[in-house]
Each structure stands twice: as C-alpha cells, then as structure tokens.
Amino acid sequence: MKLESKVPSGSVESAWDRHRFESKLVNPANRRKYTVIVVGTGLAGASAAAALGELGYNVLAFCIHDSPRRAHSIAAQGGINAAKNYQNDGDSIYRLFYDTVKGGDYRAREANVYRLAQVSVDIIDQCVAQGVPFAREYGGLLDNRSFGGAQVSRTFYARGQTGQQLLLGAYQSMMRQVEAGTVTLVPNREMLDLVLVEGRARGIVCRDLVTGAIERHAAHAVLLCTGGYGTAYYLSTNAVNSNVTAAWRCHKRGAAFANPCFTQIHPTCIPVSGDHQSKLTLMSESLRNDGRVWVPKQPGDRRPASQIPEAERDYYLERRYPSFGNLVPRDVASRAAKAVCDEGRGAGETGLSVYLDFADAIARLGRDEIAARYGNLFDMYKRISDEDPYQVPMRIFPAVHYTMGGLWVDYNLMSSIPGLHVLGEANFSDHGANRLGASALMQGLADGYYVIPYTLAHYLAGSTFPPVSTDHEAFAEAAAAVQQRLDRLLRVKGAKTPRQLHRELGAVLWDEVGMGRNDAGLRRALARIPRLREEFWQNVSVPGETNNLNKNLEYAARVADYLEFAELLAADALHRTESCGGHFREESQTPDGEALRDDANFTYVAAWEFTGVGKPSTLHEEPLTFEYVKPSQRSYK
C-alpha cells in the first residue's frame, strides 16, 4: 500500500484555488450518467448528497434511520466556527487555521486545515440562505460567541441546537433534490460491505432493516459519511445506533485506518449513575464560561457540597492553570478531572465526578441572567439527575465524545481504495490529535458542500469505468459473506446478550485506552479483547431471524465489529509512545503532568493496513511537515 497525500505543492494560502483549477470537470450533460452512493446522512452525507444532486449527478443516499434527519449530527449543541471576523476582534482565515493546527497538537495536515478555514466563511453564507435561524443581535446582524477557550468570537450558534438546525438545512436541501429526482433516498438501510471491482469501489451491500433483505447497489463512486467510532466504548455521548461497522468493513476491504487512538473525551458530561445506563449526556462546555470546577481538598471527603467550607475546596483548574482557569481545552480538563478522582477526591456516591459550581456566578450576575444563558441546560441536568443546579453544584465527569481518527484520506478525501471517499467524522483528516469545540460541524459541511463536489468530479472525469452490474461476482461474493455472518450470529445461541458483551468491551477500553494510557494497560487490553471476541462468537445470544426487523441482530453485528476494531484502537495507542492531544501516554509527560509530544519520532499519521482478524496490522507512516505553524509545547498555564 502506498499512501500519497496529494497535497498541492507551493503556498498553503493558494493551494486549494490552484487545486480546484487543476482538477478535471465533468460536463453538465454527463453528470447524470454517473451514479454516486452516499452512505450516511449527517452533516457530511446530507450536504454532499444535496450539493451533488444540485450539480446533476445521480445520487443514492442511504441512511440507517427511518429518516435522514435522525443522524447524530443533530445532537451537536454548541455551534459552528467560521473565520468571518464579524466581531472585528482579530480573527482571520489564517488564525482559524493556526488555532486548529495547534489545538490538534500538530498532528494534522496543514493544507487540509487551511482549506477548512477558507471554506468556513462560505458555509455560514449557505446556511443563512437556507434559513438556518442563527442567533442575532438586536441590529439584525449575526451573533457570535467565544467557545472552547478561543480568544476570538467566531462561533455561530442557534440556541443550544446548532447541530439540529444545520442538519435540517442540509436535510431539506437534500429533500429538495429528492423531489427533483436527482437524489434517491434509501432509508432504513445498513451498509454491511463495500464492493470492489478491478480495485475500485463500485458499490455496496446493505441490509434493509425492515424486511431483512440483503441488497446490492452499484455506482461509479462511494462516499462514506458514517461518523465516528466512540460507541466502541459502550458508554459515550454518541447516539445508540452510531457505530463503526461501515468504516470497519471498508478497512477490511483495503482502506487504511488512520490514528484510531486519537479519541476525544469531553470534560462536561453528566456522570454515570449505574450499570443500567445506556448512554451519557453531554452538557455544553459553554457552562465552563461561568461555572467553577472543584473537588474537596481531602481524599474521601463525602460531605455534601454545601457542608464543605470554602477553605477545604480545591479549584484545581484555576490553581493549575491560572491564565486559562476553567476554560482549558477539553483534553486538559478531562485529564485533570481524572487525576483528582484517582486521588480519591471525586464527588458523589461513586466518587467519579467533580463539581461545576454556579454559586459565584449566580451571586455576581443574578439567577435570571444565569437562567437566560444556561436555562435549557440546567433543566436538562435536573431532568436526568433530579438535582437543581441553581441550589447545588452540578456534578460532571468526562465521557467519550468524538473520534479524531478515522479512515485515511488524501487531500481529495479519497481513501486508499480508489473511488471510496470518506467525509466528516468518519475520516481522520483535519483535527489532528484533538478537535476544538465547534469545529466538527464546520468540517462535516466543508467536506460535503465545498470539497467533494470538486474532488469527486476530478476522480470521475479522470477514470474509465467498465460497466458493472450487481450480478457481478464481486457483488455475489460480498452479499453471500454478509448473509453468512448474520446466519452465524443467530446460530450461536449462547448465554450472553450483545449488550453484556459490549459493556465488557467498553469497560476494558475505558480503563485501559481511556483518558490515561500506559504500556502495561494497553498490553492487558490487547490480551483481553481477542478473548472477549472469542467469547462473543461462542456465547452470544441473538433471538429472532434475519429476514425481518430484528434490532438485536443489528446490534449484535455491530458489537462483533467493535470487537475487531478495538484491537486496532489499542494497538495504535500502544505503538504511539508519545502523548499528544487526546492521546495521553502516562510514560510521556512533563514534570508537572502535561502531555509531552515526541516530535522527533511521531510527527506522522499512523495509517494501518488490515491483514486479517486478530493479526497485527501493517503500519504505514505519512510524514507531516509544518511550514507555517511551528510545533511548540501547548501551555495553558
């Protein structure tokens, strides 16, 4: 496998313009002759389907839900970044580029990030034209806020529902193309394999989740827009149907998987309350603008917060990071919370939470102002925890939230399989080892609205396609393998449910490949995961049949894939002996406990090639160079 990044040479500022000019075009009259499969209809998939439909391509849009509008992009709360500099506070495309490369701890491609910052301004224009109801100032201009510790206000938002409104904008644009006949919507389908003909991605095999039918669909190119793999950890802020299956099947067909150990653990989530819990709920990190994070000074102090006097509280973020205080980046805040809980100073019955206290802010600003800023979040917290954050401090704890790693793609968003393009969270491309707040929505829409229409045309116009029908033996082979795997799941008839086994896998990943990772723990995980996988195939219980709506079968098949994928996740974490961004190797830290990169040995993208289940993957290194943003130790002191 040879990985070529295809990054244009020359200045980063003009790279995308030059690349667009040099890219081939498809004649408007010929576009409808090309069929493009889009898998997933979140921000990346829906925007790509809409944009390609508008251009006249014949698009098939598949989604796992009953409606494209359910995709998990809908749950994003905070906002979307764009370098508009509407606030006259010093923002620019270059600054957004700089912040994103630095925030990613120097593990992203500069050219990709620059392009992202460039098209960010167009995204906002398009969304407003669609009718996305962004927050406004009294004069009628768009409002912005500072988010995630950024020193400029570049985040556009629609209350706490920005992801919902952006997704509805993209979804509605896509439905307009459905009405126009350019996009065919195929809901309730799960992609279960990628079909290659003569080395190119030419179609997919999927299961109709209502009838159970195994279907074959052929195309000239496949766009994978299926999100991240956070649910491998069982408990995460992701939706319960989010999964790694489609990406993993592409990996098994030859698509390199890059930097899987780069996972983001978000510091402000509602803590776990018991074994019954099915998912974790994120509380927007905007809360850290006014809330103060603390724990008791004494280990084992189990008094209620109200009985712990001021002098016996440790506002540890303000103490350790005097200049950024409670607003340090996500990875730093999460690790600090883990550290104090490891010392036995955590709050609550489980000792696995820290306080986020609004008492000072309420005293300073008044209850009404706090309610205006965070009322919906306070209500959400009370509904789940049964505690009133106006009266007692919130309790929060980090949770798996986003995955920076994903399928490797070149500058054109094409994977190592010709014709398979990967967009949004499913690819690895723009966030390096840590994603900044309000940048996920930006990337999803950038890839779909503004990048893929150019790079896909270049691929289509530059390739010759022998006619391929779904009767081709490659389709038959893939469909048969999919059916066999499902039949096999039903035949095990063991004693454990898929949920039990998923929970066990999640516990291993959270303990050993979570916020702090070390050599011994990662080796334990790598020993444990194959045993769990073996147990799964000998002892899982999946009732029902394959030929109808069977949610337990869907779930079991996804858990089977997590059990393969998890090994790659742990292996990548073991190989990268440096700390960077969301990947903290305990062996690699500064004397005061901060992440310490090893630029001499790890300034590269780790792209893994599949060699077989349970066999060591082959590492391919794509070296990274930094001509504009010079690597330095991140410091928030």
Add this chain to the structure above:
Amino acid sequence: MRTMTIHLRIWRQAGPQAAGRFVDYTVPGVIEDMSFLEMLDVLNEQLIARGEDPVAFDSDCREGICGTCGFVVDGLPHGPDRGATVCQLHMRRFTDGDRVTLEPWRARAFPVLKDLVVDRSAFDRLIAAGGYTSVNVGGAPDANAILIPRDTAERAMDAAACIGCGACVAACKNASAILFVSAKVTHIGVLPQGQVEHTRRVSRMVDRMDDLGFGSCSNEGECEAVCPKEIKLSTIAFLNRSYLKARFSGGA
C-alpha cells in the same frame, strides 16, 4: 436508591401485515434513576435470556433531540412529562407496582412496522414538497447581507425546534400533520429568505399532506399539548392565513 416493580402491557405486532395484541410483562428491580427506555432495555435483556423476542422500539440520541423515539404511554404520546420525549422520561416519575400500557403511534399515514416501531417516512415526503429554500450551494450572498430582527430569528427558531417525532399526529383524533407542516412553514416563512417561495411552499405542503393520508385539523389542540418541543398552535394560525392568501392570490 429506590427500586420498584413495574407491570407493563405492551402492543406486540410481528410485522406490518400481522395482527397485533397486548402482552403483559413484569419488570422487577427498576431503579428510579433509570430512563424509561433503559427500563425497556432491562426488559429486553430478560426476554433475550428467556429466548423470547425482545420488544422492538426506536431510539437513538436518548437526549430528546433526534426525534427517533416515541410511543404512547398510558394514552399519552411520549408519556406524562410535558415538553419531553419518552427517552427523557425517568422512572422516578413512577411508583412501585404501577401498571403502564405502551402502544405505537396510531395513524393511517404511519403504518406499524413492528411492536412500537412505525413508518414515518410520510414526514420526509412532506418536507420534499417544499420545506426548504431553493438555493444551490455556491451562490449565497454574505450572511450579514440579510438583516433579520432578533425577534424574527427567535420566532423562526421556536418553530424550527420541531424534531419530527410524530407525536402531534398520534395525539390528533384526525391524525392530522398540521402542526408538523405549520412548524416548517413558520420557520422558513417568517424569515426574509423564505419569502420568495412562501406561497408555493404553503400550497404544495398542504396538498401533499392530504395526498399522504393525514387527516384534517379540527382545532382540538391535542398536538400542542403533547409536542415535546412545545411548538405552538399559533404556527397553525400562521399557516392557515398563508394558505388562504395563497388560494385567493391564485398562487396555488
């Protein structure tokens, strides 16, 4: 921590064409901190352990924003909490020994697929009829070129909060989708960007609603009462005014 035993009466239906019936289940050891759907997860784990078919129900984000979940709890779509989806309902709302009946949405336009899962694709076809502004990627003017009063943006956002769960249809004795349509027509129609196609959008969406088998509105207000996002009946008034104008202007 308080635990309880809950007795459930659940609609079981093997497939779209199959006959359905209520089946009784008892779930012991329910913890008050559980969400309602987590309680059903526990029931399903027990059913799998007994080799029985688990109860099919839809859910995804489990925080009230995706609109995937939804069924009728003791006659109320999404259950007894106002302004909440069923995934946001917690067991502390119930007491030991409670008997609770669960049914799918019942509406001609939403056929039952299995147990508590229904087909809501009619909502997508409603949006396809006109729930958008016709602007291709690439030609949009600068976002601040269009000034929008803050109150107008807030009004649009109130309506845009709809999650498309279908509770309004399930609550309506006529199974009308009027609140869903009026929410979208209001969201886009109060904004300057939505003016160009407003008349056409209103006519097409209302006509499509009739074609898809949704009933008519008879002003009962049940839809507003059960809407988890508290979409207001005033959006229906806005839609009706717009529809009348569309008819009189010949725009339809």
